[in-house]
Amino acid sequence: MIKGKDGTVIPKVVIERLPRYYRYFDWLDNQGEKISSKNLGDLMGSSASQVRLDLSYFGDFGQQGYGYNIKKLKSELAKILRINSRTNTIIIGVGNVGRALTRYKPFSSSGIYISALFDIKPSIIGEMVNNIMVHDIKNLAEYVTVNNIEIAIMAVPKEIANEIASSLVKCGIKGILNFAPLDLDLRNKIPVENIHIIDKILALSFMIKERPE
Amino acid sequence: MIKGKDGTVIPKVVIERLPRYYRYFDWLDNQGEKISSKNLGDLMGSSASQVRLDLSYFGDFGQQGYGYNIKKLKSELAKILRINSRTNTIIIGVGNVGRALTRYKPFSSSGIYISALFDIKPSIIGEMVNNIMVHDIKNLAEYVTVNNIEIAIMAVPKEIANEIASSLVKCGIKGILNFAPLDLDLRNKIPVENIHIIDKILALSFMIKERPE
DNA sequence: TAGATTGTTAATCGATTAACAATC
DNA sequence: TAGATTGTTAATCGATTAACAATC
Structure with a gap:
C-alpha cells in the first residue's frame, strides 16, 4: 500500500501511469511553458479529470487559471520516479x-x-x-x-x-x-x-x- | 470491439489475461487430467469467479461437478491464441x-x-x-x-x-x-x-x- | 443419489468521469 | 475584474466477486 501526499493510498494503475506522464512532460519540455489538464489529456488520449486526479496523488502541482508549468512538472516527476538519482x-x-x-x-x-x-x-x-x-x-x-x-x-x-x-x-x-x-x-x-x-x-x-x- | 461466444463484447483486460491462462494450462499439462476454477484461481492468484467468467467469454469449456479438462483447455486456448498456426x-x-x-x-x-x-x-x-x-x-x-x-x-x-x-x-x-x-x-x-x-x-x-x- | 462444480446473474467494489467551489 | 483552470467530491461506469440454479 503506497501512500500519496495526504496519506491516501495511490492505486497501482496510477503509479503505472506515472512514467507515461513523465514521457509527455519530457517531450513537452521544448514545446512551451505551460499546459492545462485538458490539453494534456487530449495529447495523451485521456480525460482532463484523470490527469488532474492522477497528478493530485503526488502533490498540488498546478495553478488555477494557468495549468501546469512544464519545466516544474517534469522536474517533479523526475524526482518522484528517481530519474536523476542513481x-x-x-x-x-x-x-x-x-x-x-x-x-x-x-x-x-x-x-x-x-x-x-x-x-x-x-x-x-x-x-x-x-x-x-x-x-x-x-x-x-x-x-x-x-x-x-x-x-x-x-x-x-x-x-x-x-x-x-x-x-x-x-x-x-x-x-x-x-x-x-x-x-x-x-x-x-x-x-x-x-x-x-x-x-x-x-x-x-x-x-x-x-x-x- | 471484439465479441465473444454469444456476441457480448470481450473486455480488453480479459483478452490480455488469455495468454496467462494458456501459460498455466501448458504448465498443468503433465500435472493431472482436470482442474477446477477454484484450484486454478488459487494457483494463479485470482478468484474462481474470475476464472469462470473469463473463460466463459470464449466458450463453455467446463463441466459441472468435474471442472476443466486440462488437455482440452490447453488446446482450446491454443486455437484461440493461434499458437499452432503460423x-x-x-x-x-x-x-x-x-x-x-x-x-x-x-x-x-x-x-x-x-x-x-x-x-x-x-x-x-x-x-x-x-x-x-x-x-x-x-x-x-x-x-x-x-x-x-x-x-x-x-x-x-x-x-x-x-x-x-x-x-x-x-x-x-x-x-x-x-x-x-x-x-x-x-x-x-x-x-x-x-x-x-x-x-x-x-x-x-x-x-x-x-x-x- | 449426493457432492462437486459449472455458467450466469446480481451485488459489490474500485476506477473513471463529471461537476463545481475555490482562486489565480 | 472576468476567464481559465485547478483540486476535490459526487455520480457513473466497468470490472470483480458472490450467490445460486442447473447438472454432471
Whole structure:
C-alpha cells in the first residue's frame, strides 16, 4: 500500500501511469511553458479529470487559471520516479535477453545503472559483456549488500526463475523486473513488474484474428 | 470491439489475461487430467469467479461437478491464441532490440514466425542477421502484401516511430507490437500492444522508494 | 443419489468521469 | 475584474466477486 501526499493510498494503475506522464512532460519540455489538464489529456488520449486526479496523488502541482508549468512538472516527476538519482541494478542471466539489456541505452538516462551481471554458467563467469563483469550467482548476496543494489532484472529460464527470485528476496533486493515467461511466486514480499513479451504478442494475435475487415 | 461466444463484447483486460491462462494450462499439462476454477484461481492468484467468467467469454469449456479438462483447455486456448498456426511477422529496426528479438526463442513455439527484418540504414540492408534478411524499408509495402505479413514488431527510434507506424497501417499490417518508448498515434486503426521497458522499471523505482522497511 | 462444480446473474467494489467551489 | 483552470467530491461506469440454479 503506497501512500500519496495526504496519506491516501495511490492505486497501482496510477503509479503505472506515472512514467507515461513523465514521457509527455519530457517531450513537452521544448514545446512551451505551460499546459492545462485538458490539453494534456487530449495529447495523451485521456480525460482532463484523470490527469488532474492522477497528478493530485503526488502533490498540488498546478495553478488555477494557468495549468501546469512544464519545466516544474517534469522536474517533479523526475524526482518522484528517481530519474536523476542513481539506482544500482543487476541483471541475472547472461543469455540473449540479458546481453541485449546491457546495451539498452535508455536505462542510463532514467537513472538505472547496470552494475553487474550474474550467471550460473562457469564458462562465462569472469567475462566482460559490454564492459560489465559477469559474476558467479553464488556471490549474489554479498554483492547486493556491499554494492547497495536495489533492483534485479531477471532474464533467466523459467525453470529456475522462482528459485532465483527467492534468493533475491533473501539478499534484500527491493524490486524485480522479470522477463521470464512466468509469474513469480513472491507473495508480495517485494514489488515485481513483469515484461511478458509472448503474452503481449499472443493477445495481439487474438485481436487481429477477431477484427472485422 | 471484439465479441465473444454469444456476441457480448470481450473486455480488453480479459483478452490480455488469455495468454496467462494458456501459460498455466501448458504448465498443468503433465500435472493431472482436470482442474477446477477454484484450484486454478488459487494457483494463479485470482478468484474462481474470475476464472469462470473469463473463460466463459470464449466458450463453455467446463463441466459441472468435474471442472476443466486440462488437455482440452490447453488446446482450446491454443486455437484461440493461434499458437499452432503460423503468424507471419516482421521486425522493423535492426538495432540492439531488433537483433535480440531475432534470437528470441519463445516466438517459434507460439506460432510467431519472423519472416524478415527492415531498416533504413544502407550499410546493413542485404545483410543476414541470424539467418533473416535485412530489407530496405522502401520495400515494406510490397513485402507485406506478397508475404502475407500480419504483425510488425517495431524496434525503431522514437523519432521515426509514428511515421513508420502509419506506413505499416497503409501496407495493411494487422497489428503492431511496439518497443519504441512512446505511444503510437494510430487512432485505433489497428491493435497495438506496447512493451515499455523504461515505464516498467520507473514504476518499480517509485514503488521501492515508497516501501516501508 | 449426493457432492462437486459449472455458467450466469446480481451485488459489490474500485476506477473513471463529471461537476463545481475555490482562486489565480 | 472576468476567464481559465485547478483540486476535490459526487455520480457513473466497468470490472470483480458472490450467490445460486442447473447438472454432471
